[in-house]
Amino acid sequence: xxxxxxxxTIRCSxxxxxxxxxxxxxxxxxxxxxxxxxxxxxxxxxxxxxxLTPRRRGKFLLLDVEPPGSLxxxxxxxxxxxxxxxxxxxxxxxxxxxxxxxxxQLRFVDPRRFGLVDWLDPGAEERDPSxxxxxxxxxxxxxxxxxxxxxxxxRAPLKSLxxxxxxxxxxxxxxxxxxxxxSGIHPRRSGNRTSLVRLRRLADAVRSVLGEAxxxxxxxxxxxxxxxxxxGYFAVKLNVYGRQGEPCVKCGATIRAARIGGRTTAxxxxxxx
DNA sequence: CCAGTATCCTGCAGGC
DNA sequence: TGCCTGCAGGATACTG
Numbered sequence: 001x002x003x004x005x006x007x008x009t010i011r012c013s014x015x016x017x018x019x020x021x022x023x024x025x026x027x028x029x030x031x032x033x034x035x036x037x038x039x040x041x042x043x044x045x046x047x048x049x050x051x052l053t054p055r056r057r058g059k060f061l062l063l064d065v066e067p068p069g070s071l072x073x074x075x076x077x078x079x080x081x082x083x084x085x086x087x088x089x090x091x092x093x094x095x096x097x098x099x100x101x102x103x104x105q106l107r108f109v110d111p112r113r114f115g116l117v118d119w120l121d122p123g124a125e126e127r128d129p130s131x132x133x134x135x136x137x138x139x140x141x142x143x144x145x146x147x148x149x150x151x152x153x154x155r156a157p158l159k160s161l162x163x164x165x166x167x168x169x170x171x172x173x174x175x176x177x178x179x180x181x182x183s184g185i186h187p188r189r190s191g192n193r194t195s196l197v198r199l200r201r202l203a204d205a206v207r208s209v210l211g212e213a214x215x216x217x218x219x220x221x222x223x224x225x226x227x228x229x230x231x232g233y234f235a236v237k238l239n240v241y242g243r244q245g246e247p248c249v250k251c252g253a254t255i256r257a258a259r260i261g262g263r264t265t266a267x268x269x270x271x272x273x
Numbered sequence: 274c275c276a277g278t279a280t281c282c283t284g285c286a287g288g289c
Numbered sequence: 290t291g292c293c294t295g296c297a298g299g300a301t302a303c304t305g
Contacts, residue, residue: 002298003298032281034281076300078284092283111282111283111284112281112284112299113283114299155275155276156275160277173298241298261277262278262279263299264296
C-alpha cells in the first residue's frame with residue numbers, strides 16, 4: 001500500500017509516540033510473509049527494551065531499540081502499523097503484537113502478506129539483501145544531479161525506471177505516475193531517449209510530489225492523533241493516478257491508462273510527451 | 274547486464 | 290443472490 005510519504009508519516013508518528021515505554025511481551029503467529037516472521041526469535045530480542053527514534057530507508061522502516069538492534073519493517077501493499085491501546089479489538093491478519101508497559105501495543109497487520117518484519121543485529125544493515133541494493137533517497141537535494149545519468153544509461157520506460165528501487169528508493173506506482181505528469185513526460189519514454197534537461201525536471205517533480213505528500217501526511221497526523229491512534233492513510237490530491245477517463249486538470253484532455261512494465265499507468269496524452 | 278514476465282497472498286468490485 | 294474474473298499502492302526469481 002504505502003509509498004515513501006506514507007512510510008515517512010508513520011515514522012514520524014512513531015517518533016512522537018513510540019519512544020519511551022518498554023516492551024513487556026511479544027505475541028503473534030509465525031507465518032510466511034515476504035520473509036518468514038519468527039515471533040519466538042523476536043521475543044528475547046525485544047522484551048525489556050525501549051524503542052529509539054525510528055529511521056526510514058526507501059519504503060523500509062528501521063525501528064531501532066536500545067540496547068542496539070533494529071526491527072526491519074516493510075509494509076508491502078497492504079501492511080499497516082498500529083499503535084493502539086491493548087483493549088482495542090484486533091483486526092484480521094494481525095500477525096505481530098508488541099506489548100508495551102504503558103498499556104499500548106504496536107501491531108503489524110498485513111492481509112496480503114507481501115510485507116515483512118525481520119530483526120537486524122547492530123551493523124547488519126549494510127549486509128541486508130534488501131537494504132544493500134537500494135538506490136538514492138529521492139528527497140536527497142542531489143537527486144537532480146544523480147538521477148539523469150542513471151536513467152540515461154537505460155532504455156526501459158521511465159515509468160519502470162522510477163519504480164526500480166535499486167535506482168531510486170521509495171517511489172511506487174502512484175507517485176511515479178504523478179511525477180511524470182507533473183514534469184510533462186510520457187511514461188513510456190525510454191530513459192536513453194530523454195534529454196538531461198527533462199530528466200532533471202523529472203527529478204525535481206519526484207522531490208516536490210513526495211515532499212508535498214509528506215506535508216499532507218503531517219497534517220493528517222495531527223488529525224488522527226486521536227483516541228485509538230490508528231495509523232491512517234491520507235488522500236493526496238492525485239492528478240492522474242486512478243483518473244483514467246476523466247479530464248486532465250491542466251488541459252482537459254482525457255486521461256488514458258495502459259499497462260507499462262506490468263503496472264497500470266495513467267497519463268495525459270496531451271500534456272505528456 | 275538488462276528488460277520483461279510470473280509469482281507470492283487476500284479482498285473487493287464488476288459482470289453475468 | 291452467488292459465482293467468477295481481474296485487479297490492487299511491492300519486490301524478486303526467473304526467462305530470454
